[in-house]
Amino acid sequence: MENTKKKTLTINGHEVEIGSEKNLLEVIRRIGIEIPTFCYHSELSAYGACRLCLVEVEGRGIMASCSTAPEPGMKIHTDSKQLRAMRKINIELLLANHKRECPSCIRSYSCTLQNLARRLGVEEIRYKQITEFQPIDESSPSLTRDPNKCVLCGDCVRMCKEVQGIGAIDFTHRGSHSKVAPAFEANLGSVECINCGQCVQVCPTGALTPKQEREDVWRAIHDPNKVVVASIAPAVRVGIGEYFNLPPGENLAGKLVAALRLMGFDYVYDTTFAADMTIVEEAEEFLRRVQAGGPFPMFTSCCPGWVKYAETNFPELNANLSTCRSPQQMFGSIAKEVLPKILNVPRENIVVVSIMPCTAKKFEAKLDKFKTNGIQDVDHVITTAEVGTMIHSFGIHFAELEAEAFDMPLGFGTGAGVIFGTSGGVMEAALRYAAEKIGGKVPHAIEFPAVRGSERFKETEIQAGDKTLRIAVVNTLSEAKKIASEAAAGKSPYHFIEVMACPGGCVCGGGQPITNDRTSKIKRMSGLYKTDKNMQFQKSQDNPTVIECYEKYLDGRPNSHRAHELLHTAYENRDSVFDARYLVQKGSSPKCVSIAVCVTPASDEDHKAERVLNNMISLADALGVASRVDIEAAYAPASAAGRKAGEVMIGTVKLDGADTEAVKRVLTEELAKLS
Numbered sequence: 085m086e087n088t089k090k091k092t093l094t095i096n097g098h099e100v101e102i103g104s105e106k107n108l109l110e111v112i113r114r115i116g117i118e119i120p121t122f123c124y125h126s127e128l129s130a131y132g133a134c135r136l137c138l139v140e141v142e143g144r145g146i147m148a149s150c151s152t153a154p155e156p157g158m159k160i161h162t163d164s165k166q167l168r169a170m171r172k173i174n175i176e177l178l179l180a181n182h183k184r185e186c187p188s189c190i191r192s193y194s195c196t197l198q199n200l201a202r203r204l205g206v207e208e209i210r211y212k213q214i215t216e217f218q219p220i221d222e223s224s225p226s227l228t229r230d231p232n233k234c235v236l237c238g239d240c241v242r243m244c245k246e247v248q249g250i251g252a253i254d255f256t257h258r259g260s261h262s263k264v265a266p267a268f269e270a271n272l273g274s275v276e277c278i279n280c281g282q283c284v285q286v287c288p289t290g291a292l293t294p295k296q297e298r299e300d301v302w303r304a305i306h307d308p309n310k311v312v313v314a315s316i317a318p319a320v321r322v323g324i325g326e327y328f329n330l331p332p333g334e335n336l337a338g339k340l341v342a343a344l345r346l347m348g349f350d351y352v353y354d355t356t357f358a359a360d361m362t363i364v365e366e367a368e369e370f371l372r373r374v375q376a377g378g379p380f381p382m383f384t385s386c387c388p389g390w391v392k393y394a395e396t397n398f399p400e401l402n403a404n405l406s407t408c409r410s411p412q413q414m415f416g417s418i419a420k421e422v423l424p425k426i427l428n429v430p431r432e433n434i435v436v437v438s439i440m441p442c443t444a445k446k447f448e449a450k451l452d453k454f455k456t457n458g459i460q461d462v463d464h465v466i467t468t469a470e471v472g473t474m475i476h477s478f479g480i481h482f483a484e485l486e487a488e489a490f491d492m493p494l495g496f497g498t499g500a501g502v503i504f505g506t507s508g509g510v511m512e513a514a515l516r517y518a519a520e521k522i523g524g525k526v527p528h529a530i531e532f533p534a535v536r537g538s539e540r541f542k543e544t545e546i547q548a549g550d551k552t553l554r555i556a557v558v559n560t561l562s563e564a565k566k567i568a569s570e571a572a573a574g575k576s577p578y579h580f581i582e583v584m585a586c587p588g589g590c591v592c593g594g595g596q597p598i599t600n601d602r603t604s605k606i607k608r609m610s611g612l613y614k615t616d617k618n619m620q621f622q623k624s625q626d627n628p629t630v631i632e633c634y635e636k637y638l639d640g641r642p643n644s645h646r647a648h649e650l651l652h653t654a655y656e657n658r659d660s661v662f663d664a665r666y667l668v669q670k671g672s673s674p675k676c677v678s679i680a681v682c683v684t685p686a687s688d689e690d691h692k693a694e695r696v697l698n699n700m701i702s703l704a705d706a707l708g709v710a711s712r713v714d715i716e717a718a719y720a721p722a723s724a725a726g727r728k729a730g731e732v733m734i735g736t737v738k739l740d741g742a743d744t745e746a747v748k749r750v751l752t753e754e755l756a757k758l759s
Contacts, residue, residue: 093158108149108160109137117162120171120200122288123237124150125600127587128246131238136171136200140164172204180211182289183232189290190473193327194598196288197235218263223273225450226295226443226594227281234264234291240283247587249562250393252277264291268666268717276396278561280389280585281443281594294443294595297464298474304435304463305348311427312435313351314344315415315494318359319441319505319590320468322611326597326604327472328482333607335615338487340439343475345488351423354490355438356497358415359504359513360624361633362386365651366408367517367624368642370580374522374551379403381556381571381578384510385653386410388448389585392658393561398568399657407652411504412438412445413454416461417650419494422637426493431459438465441505441593444585453653467595496629499616506609507559507589508535508542511582515546515555516623522548530622536613538588538606541567543578559584669701669715677754679704680718681741682731693717693729696741700732703747712755 092099095112105111107130112119122134132151139149142159146167149160161167178197186192221229238255241264245251252275256265266275283292304312321337330336341352370382385391385406394401409417416436424431438445448454449462466474475482490496500516503509512532534544535557542557556578558564564583570576586592591608599605621627634640638647670676681697697717704710718733732741735754739746 091156093154093156093160095160096162102154102156105154108139108147108152108154108158111154112139112149112160112162119149119162120203121150122196122200122235123239125239125243125286126602128239128242128286131242134235134237135174138167138170140167146170168204172206175201175204175206176209176211178235179206179209180213182235183217183230184213189233190293190296191287191290193473195290221272222295223271224277224279224295224447225273226279226446227272227277227284228293228295229272230291230293231263231265232291233289235289236262236264237288238264239286239288240264240292243282243286247560247562248278248280248282248585249560249565250276250278253283278389278392278396278585279444279447279594280561282586284443284594285592285596285598294467294470295446296470297446297466298470301437301464301466301474304437310433310435311350311423311429312348312437313353313419313423314349314437314439315353315355315358315412315419316340316490317355317412317438317440317442317505317590318502318509318612319593319596319608320439320471321615322505322591322608323441323468323596324472324482326599327469327476330483331607332599332601332604333609333611333614335611338489339482339485340471341490342485342488343478343480343482344471346480347474347478349437351491353415353419353494354497354501355411355415356501356504357494357627357629358411358418359501360498360627360630361414361418361651362408362411362504363500363510363513363517363624364630364634364642365414365647366406367514367521369406369408370514370518371521372643374553374579381576381581382406383568383571384514384582386504386510387444387584387586387590388442389444390561390564390583391655392444392447393564393585394568394583395655396658397565398572399655400572401568402655402657404571405655407648407654409454409651409653410445410448411501412440412462412465413448413653414651415494416449416454417456418633418637420456420459420461421650422494422633431456435463436461438462439468439471440465441468441590441596442586443467443594445595468593469595469597472597493629493632496627497619498624498627499619499622500624501627502615502619503612505590505612506536507538507584508532508557508582509589509612510584511535511555511557511580513624514580515548517625518553519546519548520623520625522551535582538609540587553580554578555580557582559589560587561585666717667714668697668717669704669710669713671713672711675758676712676714677735677751677758678714678716678733679751680716680733682729682733683717692742696730696732699741699744700747703744703751707748707751709751709755712758713751 091102119137121137123131130151132148137149140161141147218231304310321335322333325334325336326332344352383405419436446465449465454461500513515532516530540563544555546553592605679700683693704713730741732739734750737750
């Protein structure tokens with residue numbers, strides 16, 4: 085009896101057993117009481133900034149439940165006149181500092197601030213509203229940052245730093261001037277943001293949202309000269325229902341097809357067709373590497389967030405990335421190659437609209453390398469939430485729609501293509517292909533449970549014929565950094581590695597409907613595997629429309645010359661410049677040479693960077709060239725592999741700032757070029 089008492093506490097007069105919860109907030113929510121909060125996410129560290137989750141602990145007073153551990157014998161009150169008044173005042177203060185354009189805000193349907201204001205009965209705001217608004221940052225191709233809607237909860241900062249290991253944004257300034265912004269208040273598009281949109285998923289307001297392309301799509305639909313085709317990604321079908329309050333994880337592809345046709349799309353296709361083609365190309369590439377003995381490990385290339393991260397931080401691994409385009413870009417390329425012939429429509433009149441769970445796909449579609457004669461292969465990318473908004477604005481009762489089938493031939497996919505939307509899915513689809521090809525026979529089991537699940541790191545060994553393949557699957561970029569660092573050092577034991585930037589994969593992408601319910605995300609994953617089981621074919625190599633496409637348009641075989649032109653790509657070194665710079669000393673001449681000194685925050689070498697920065701100022705004075713030199717402090721995030729505090733970049737040449745003679749030589753050469 086004594087042991088039982090030690091494991092219980094009292095909440096509002098009711099005795100509650102303490103489980104594995106790490107704080108009072110989780111205990112209280114477990115018994116069905118929803119304590120309001122902005123800044124708490126179970127996957128992130130406790131921050132305690134919003135002060136909405138306050139509770140009263142007898143003998144201790146008012147405490148933040150998110151940062152207070154449960155202890156036996158505690159007596160807790162979750163609601164009182166005082167607590168209710170404090171929460172209400174906090175909401176009023178947030179609203180007073182918030183740009184209130186709620187009816188037109190993209191987050192109006194899912195804004196935590198609005199919901200809590202209604203819940204707590206905030207009917208008037210007694211504090212003066214700010215009238216000077218900061219400019220909206222539209223520099224990113226994937227995200228919009230509106231600092232006027234930020235409530236300083238820090239969720240985006242912790243997600244970017246703790247889960248993704250990037251640190252592209254952080255708190256700047258102090259007191260009433262505090263804000264969340266990139267280093268030196270640079271634009272989001274100019275720093276190391278990889279466009280994953282996980283900051284969007286945790287932002288409780290509209291301070292961070294996906295870049296909207298809805299109006300561009302409507303214009304294309306309303307243009308009688310355009311043939312507008314949609315391509316629906318696998319993860320969208322198990323996420324779209326949540327926008328309309330339908331059960332998570334339910335495959336609603338048929339309803340979405342019907343809705344898009346009602347809205348005016350001319351043809352609706354399935355990105356799983358291109359996913360199957362990706363597997364055929366990628367698995368064949370892997371088999372060639374197996375036969376040639378490398379280079380290993382081979383990394384998947386379907387996730388544009390991961391690809392940009394690798395190009396920026398591990399350019400030495402570019403040869404290890406699969407040269408295959410992502411399914412989105414394969415679809416765009418094939419669609420604009422094939423549909424003009426099938427539909428008898430000029431290529432320039434075909435508009436390809438990708439419907440994706442991912443915000444990084446917006447960035448990917450706009451890359452110059454994915455253009456043909458100056459025209460993008462994929463014209464527009466809209467997220468799951470964006471298409472939900474479009475359906476709602478059209479007045480469609482989504483839940484009441486009868487399911488319709490995809491158009492052919494680019495609408496036929498297999499189960500292997502469907503599971504692309506979850507962590508481990510790309511690997512499993514590739515193994516279904518490779519195991520059969522290496523072994524020379526159809527394997528008895530085509531499911532690979534060892535690579536499934538939401539764990540951030542999974543590894544296994546697969547026996548294919550006489551080959552033993554070592555496999556790894558990772559999601560989140562903080563986990564990817566570990567495995568990429570190992571590969572860059574030449575110490576990777578793996579043959580094939582799948583990387584997805586988002587936790588759990590595309591089903592939890594930055595463009596999906598926002599939810600804090602972890603079970604919803606698990607149900608999305610389960611929904612894809614359930615769909616896989618119900619598909620006519622479960623292996624990419626069995627897709628008859630893909631086989632036909634190779635025969636008609638791709639020289640009859642995978643990895644052919646034509647296939648490489650349309651389905652493959654190359655990578656660039658994005659590590660050639662630092663991400664954000666702050667001008668320390670500006671030269672007076674019209675033309676100046678830039679000397680940038682790398683400053684890496686939270687580094688043991690901070691003092692070295694400071695010394696080098698001062699030395700550059702002194703060196704410019706000593707050489708008599710201070711008027712012709714701009715000296716900058718350059719920010720390089722902690723995730724940047726190989727970047728060191730005190731490193732100097734003069735023009736495009738990187739040097740060790742401690743090597744004064746080398747700095748003098750390069751500076752002299754660069755100045756001579758301006759003469």
